[in-house]
Amino acid sequence: MEKYLYIALFAPLVSSMFSALFTNGAKKQFVGVVASLLIFSAFVSSSILLSNILNGGEVLHVEMMTWMKSGNLYIPFGFVVDQISVTMMMVVTLVSTIVHIYSIGYMDHDKGFNRFFAWLSAFVFSMMILVMSDNFAGLFIGWEGVGLCSWGLIGFWFHKNIATWAANEAFIMNRIADLGMLIGIFLVYWNTGSLQYHLAFPAMAHLDTSTLTMIGIFLFIGAMGKSAQFPLHTWLADAMEGPTPVSALIHAATMVTAGVYLVIRSNELYSLIPNVGLFIASLGAFVALFAASMALVNRDMKRVIAYSTLSQLGYMFAAAGLGAYWVALFHLMAHAFFKALLFLGAGNVMHAMHDELDPFKMGGLKKVMKGTWIMMTIASLALAGIFPFAGFFSKDTILEVAFSEHHMIIYGVLVFTAGLTAFYSFRLVALIFHGEERYKIFGIHPHEAYKFMLIAMSPLLILAMIAGIFQEPFFNMVEEILGAMEYHIHSHVTVWIMLVGTQLFVGLAILFAYKKYYSWGSVPDGSSAMENSFIYKLLYNQYYIPFAYKEYVMKPYNDISAIMWEIDKKVVDASVDGIANAFYLTGEKTRDMQSGNLSTMLKWMVTGLVGLLSLAAVFGIATRYSDEITTILSGLGV
Amino acid sequence: MEIGLNHYLILSTILFAIGLVGIMRRKNLLLLFFATEILLNAVNIGFAAISHYYGDLTGEMFAFFIIAIAASELAVGLGLLIVWYKRHGSIDLDTMTSMRG
Numbered sequence: 001m002e003k004y005l006y007i008a009l010f011a012p013l014v015s016s017m018f019s020a021l022f023t024n025g026a027k028k029q030f031v032g033v034v035a036s037l038l039i040f041s042a043f044v045s046s047s048i049l050l051s052n053i054l055n056g057g058e059v060l061h062v063e064m065m066t067w068m069k070s071g072n073l074y075i076p077f078g079f080v081v082d083q084i085s086v087t088m089m090m091v092v093t094l095v096s097t098i099v100h101i102y103s104i105g106y107m108d109h110d111k112g113f114n115r116f117f118a119w120l121s122a123f124v125f126s127m128m129i130l131v132m133s134d135n136f137a138g139l140f141i142g143w144e145g146v147g148l149c150s151w152g153l154i155g156f157w158f159h160k161n162i163a164t165w166a167a168n169e170a171f172i173m174n175r176i177a178d179l180g181m182l183i184g185i186f187l188v189y190w191n192t193g194s195l196q197y198h199l200a201f202p203a204m205a206h207l208d209t210s211t212l213t214m215i216g217i218f219l220f221i222g223a224m225g226k227s228a229q230f231p232l233h234t235w236l237a238d239a240m241e242g243p244t245p246v247s248a249l250i251h252a253a254t255m256v257t258a259g260v261y262l263v264i265r266s267n268e269l270y271s272l273i274p275n276v277g278l279f280i281a282s283l284g285a286f287v288a289l290f291a292a293s294m295a296l297v298n299r300d301m302k303r304v305i306a307y308s309t310l311s312q313l314g315y316m317f318a319a320a321g322l323g324a325y326w327v328a329l330f331h332l333m334a335h336a337f338f339k340a341l342l343f344l345g346a347g348n349v350m351h352a353m354h355d356e357l358d359p360f361k362m363g364g365l366k367k368v369m370k371g372t373w374i375m376m377t378i379a380s381l382a383l384a385g386i387f388p389f390a391g392f393f394s395k396d397t398i399l400e401v402a403f404s405e406h407h408m409i410i411y412g413v414l415v416f417t418a419g420l421t422a423f424y425s426f427r428l429v430a431l432i433f434h435g436e437e438r439y440k441i442f443g444i445h446p447h448e449a450y451k452f453m454l455i456a457m458s459p460l461l462i463l464a465m466i467a468g469i470f471q472e473p474f475f476n477m478v479e480e481i482l483g484a485m486e487y488h489i490h491s492h493v494t495v496w497i498m499l500v501g502t503q504l505f506v507g508l509a510i511l512f513a514y515k516k517y518y519s520w521g522s523v524p525d526g527s528s529a530m531e532n533s534f535i536y537k538l539l540y541n542q543y544y545i546p547f548a549y550k551e552y553v554m555k556p557y558n559d560i561s562a563i564m565w566e567i568d569k570k571v572v573d574a575s576v577d578g579i580a581n582a583f584y585l586t587g588e589k590t591r592d593m594q595s596g597n598l599s600t601m602l603k604w605m606v607t608g609l610v611g612l613l614s615l616a617a618v619f620g621i622a623t624r625y626s627d628e629i630t631t632i633l634s635g636l637g638v
Numbered sequence: 639m640e641i642g643l644n645h646y647l648i649l650s651t652i653l654f655a656i657g658l659v660g661i662m663r664r665k666n667l668l669l670l671f672f673a674t675e676i677l678l679n680a681v682n683i684g685f686a687a688i689s690h691y692y693g694d695l696t697g698e699m700f701a702f703f704i705i706a707i708a709a710s711e712l713a714v715g716l717g718l719l720i721v722w723y724k725r726h727g728s729i730d731l732d733t734m735t736s737m738r739g
Contacts (some may be wrong), residue, residue, distance in 0.1 A: 596735035598670075603662050 001060050005081055008045035008089060009128050016121035019114055028068045035117040039100050039124060044095035050086050054477060059083075061134060061198075063095055068137075075195055078134035083426045083478045087329055088131035090262055091336045094459070095253040096124045101247045101456040102344055106392050107450060108350065112156060116243070120158070122148035125256050131261060135196040135448050136185045139262070143181070143226065149176045153250060154242040158256045168237040174458035175237045177225020181262075184218030191215070201268040207275065214330060216269055217275040219262060229258030230287050234546050236310055239296075240302040244347030246303060252343050252462040253336035260316040260332050267325045267482055274323070281321025281402075285410040285417075288314030290543075292420035296427075297539045300357045300495035300526075301346050304428055309339055311417060315398050318410060324401040325482045330474055331394035338382035338390055338464035345376035345625045349432055352446035355437060359428055361524045364437035368446050371454045373433045375461050382464040384422035384506050390467035397471075399502065400495075415502060419509040435520045471581075644685030653680035667719055668731040671712060678708045 015038035019031050049060065060081040081089070090379050100120060107113050126145025133139045148171075155167030189195050191211055200572035204212060223229070228236035250256070255485040263270060263280065270277050293311035298304045312335045347605035352369060353362060366373040380388035385396060395418065402411035441448060448454075530536055541547065593604060623628065653676055661674025682701040689697025723729055 594737075595734060596737040598734060599662070599665060599731045606658055606662055 001049065001057070001081075002062055004045040004048045004081060004195070005060055005062060005132070006064075007502055008042045008049065008093065009079065009081075009125075009132060010129060011042040011045070012121045012124035012339075014038055016118050016125055019118035019121060022114040023118055025114065027111065029104070029113045031117055032100070032107075034490045035121050036097065036104065039093065039121065040097045042124070043097045043482040044126070046086065046089040046093045049081050050090055051541060053081070053086050054085060054473070059519045063134075063148060072193060075135055075137045077138065078196065079132040079138075079252050080134035080197070081132065084261075084264060084329065085131045087333060089128065091239050091257075091333050091514075092124065092127050092131065092254050093461075095336055095340045096120070096127075098456050099245045102248075102347070102453050105456075106245050106347055107243065108450075116156060119152045120246070120249070123153065123250060123255070127258075130258055132196070135194075137195050137264075140178075140181070140185060143258065143618040144178065145223070146258065147171060147178070147226070147277065150174075150239070150250050150255055152207065153246040154239045156243055156246065157241075160241070163241040166235070167560075169281055170235040173232050174225045177222050177232055180218045180220075180225070181222020184215055184220075184222060187211070187215045187218060190572055197265065201266075201423075204269055204272060209297070212269065212273050213276055215461040216266075216273045219269075220276065221497065222260030223281075225259075225263045226537075227256050227317070228310055229259070229283060229313065229317065230290060233287065233291070233310055233477050233551060234542070235540070237303050237306045240300070240306050244302065244343060244350055245515050247306070248340045248343030248347070252339040253308065256309060257316070257336065257437075258315060259312065260320060260328055261389070263317065263320045264325045264370070264482070267320075270320070271323060271483070275447055277321045280406075281318045281626060284314040284321055285316030285413040286314070286320075286403075287311065288318065288406070288417045289413050289420070289562055292417045292424065294539055294542050295424040296420060297536055298539075299360060300431070301349065301359050301428060302343075302357060304359075304424055305339070305342055305346060308333075308342075308421060308424065311421060312339065312383075314417075315395060315414065316415060318508070319401055322401050322405050322410075323409065324398070326478045327394070327397045327401055328477060328531075329478065330471065331398060331484070332392040332472075333470075334382070334394040334464075334467045336574070337460050337467055338379045339373055341457060341460040341464050342379040342383065344453075344460070345372050345379060348449040348453065349376075350374040351449055353444055356439070356444065358523075359431035360520070361440065362432045362435070363435040363440060363520065365439075365446060366433040367437075369448045371448060375454075375457060376433070376545075377429055378424035378461060379464055384424050384510060385502070386422075386466075386506060386510075387495055387503060388468055392608070393468035393471050396499065396502065403498065415505065418502060419505050420504040422509035423513045426510045430514050430517035431520060432532040434514075434518050438521075438523055442525070498623045561634060643687055643691045646683060650680045650684040653677075653683065655678075660695060665731045667722075667734075670731070671719075673713055675708065675712070678704055678734070 018038070019035050022028055022031050029345075038360060042426055053059070060076070062080075063076040063078040065077050066074075067077045100117070103116060103120065107116050110116065120293070123146060126142050126149055128142070130139055130142025130146060131141060147370040151167045151171040154170055155164045157163045158167075180354070187193065188200055192200045194200045194203065225232045236256065240247055242251075269626075270280070288311045291314060293309045295304045295307035295311065298307065312331070315330045316331050316335070319325075319331060347374060349365065350357065350367065354373075356362070378389065382391040385391040399411060399414055399418070404416055446461065524531060526532075538544070593600075657675075657677035657680055660676060661670065664670050664673055673716050682704055685697040685704070686699040689695060689701075719729060722734075726733065
């Protein structure tokens with residue numbers, strides 16, 4: 001089994017290095033093919049590991065080699081394949097295989113084709129390290145690795161200013177959160193004496209609550225950054241400047257769920273501190289609603305989906321915070337499938353519309369893009385949580401958890417958000433695929449994506465439809481490790497009322513969206529009453545949070561930097577330059593010694609000889625009479 | 639008065655000082671070689687005297703080495719000097735300043 005672990009881990013690395021060989025050359029189709037095959041082999045290995053776990057095999061725990069060993073500190077390059085990491089591995093490798101294949105078509109005309117695959121595979125490798133590591137240090141390496149690759153991929157089109165800006169924003173925001181996470185990791189080591197999960201978590205049971213709370217909060221700050229939770233959420237929407245496959249893989253299916261993974265992985269810690277858990281759940285519910293409300297009015301197709309990702313991450317945190325770790329993990333998995341599908345569909349639309357992102361400028365695309373239309377509709381149904389698609393099972397379980405744990409506010413917020421989710425998803429579908437063909441005004445001739453791209457997407461389509469049937473086996477698999485409990489609401493009537501009620505509510509939201517946007521005829525130009533209302537403006541400007549960050553964080557920081565720069569120039573640079581200038585000056589002045597006249601130079605040589613000899617004499621005498629000198633000096637009171 | 643080690647060392651020092659002054663003051667390349675020889679032989683006297691004083695042959699061996707090396711140095715130096723004289727017609731040190739920095 002060990003060899004499959006290594007294949008799953010290192011195939012992406014090989015793929016990345018292979019692609020990196022060609023980064024400076026012209027586009028080569030085989031680079032994409034080889035990369036896809038290698039990632040696929042990682043997927044196959046992960047599947048074998050999964051079937052091993054499912055058939056009751058041992059949890060695989062290997063130590064590849066020692067990484068740090070010094071005194072009491074021992075951190076190996078250790079990897080563990082247990083129920084949690086194998087789930088994550090499956091999600092990561094499956095989605096990344098599909099995204100790799102899809103990208104062969106999507107990046108077809110891009111000059112950076114080879115470079116793209118190098119970054120993308122490097123991302124998969126980092127993500128595999130993140131989920132497979134058996135200690136916090138390895139997790140942190142993967143954590144930083146995915147951050148770096150995310151930076152490289154958001155800023156993939158670095159000739160666009162806005163893309164590099166978004167890349168830097170994502171990187172810097174994650175650094176802020178990573179500081180919190182690093183402090184959390186230090187605290188773990190400080191208090192438990194180990195960073196390996198199987199030693200650190202059992203040791204935590206003996207710590208006092210305040211220490212545990214500190215650890216829990218600091219680790220969660222890291223998770224907040226990576227999973228773009230409020231108030232560090234602005235980078236995710238801006239990250240949509242990257243190529244769409246990147247958004248599908250990194251900013252929807254895998255990397256942003258790393259925060260949820262961290263909370264699930266630390267379940268033993270968080271179940272000891274339910275107060276922090278409640279905070280996580282409340283923040284999750286808040287973000288779910290907050291992000292969904294921003295998605296309602298946004299006029300950028302990818303940003304709408306990005307906000308919906310944020311919102312769904314909120315759901316996951318709500319579940320994890322309430323102690324239902326397996327539900328969070330299950331929603332993570334289901335969400336990865338339908339959200340990646342949604343993004344890849346959006347990529348098809350973008351290609352067809354020549355990178356136009358405003359759904360109001362599309363309309364009626366279902367005639368030309370039948371495949372994409374079906375896929376995006378089903379993905380939206382799954383996202384909205386309509387029976388029998390994937391989202392129904394995972395999301396409904398989260399609602400049940402909130403209800404049975406008697407957190408009615410969280411429950412209410414989540415149900416309401418489910419309605420909003422349905423509304424904005426179908427607003428998008430209706431605007432893009434139905435109604436009048438508004439794109440004709442702009443002289444665009446849309447076309448369907450390559451066939452193989454659609455075929456590559458089809459596994460996601462199937463999973464988005466049927467992932468619900470995995471709920472039972474999944475529960476049985478992770479039950480042992482996540483201490484999973486089934487959430488039973490005692491009265492069957494209540495369950496049915498909740499179920500049907502939610503479905504009706506969501507269904508109505510969908511109908512409302514269709515009714516409002518199905519036959520949309522014009523492109524809004526900012527003159528309608530709705531667009532001038534306060535709420536619309538508030539939502540459209542993302543609650544003015546990016547504005548506030550710019551005004552109250554970035555500007556003062558820039559001002560301080562300007563002052564610091566002056567100080568730097570006048571103090572630090574001046575002193576360094578001063579030293580250098582002194583050397584130059586002595587050189588300039590003593591140049592005359594080098595007259596080229598042998599006689600003069602011999603005189604200098606003799607002067608040097610006499611100088612050195614006298615020095616030697618002085619030191620010799622000083623050493624010889626050192627005691628006497630000390631006595632004299634002490635007599636003088638020195 | 640018996641002649642002891644100190645006398646030899648004083649002689650050696652005086653010779654060395656004469657050589658040093660010669661090195662500094664002489665402008666003629668040939669005389670510069672003479673001064674160098676005086677320097678080397680001053681050291682040789684010192685070596686031989688101390689070697690005799692301690693009854694150890696090492697110093698004398700060193701003196702032989704120095705004589706041999708001085709001879710070869712002089713051979714090369716005189717060769718160069720003759721070439722220089724043929725080219726420039728002068729062996730005045732003040733005219734040899736092509737290495738001016």
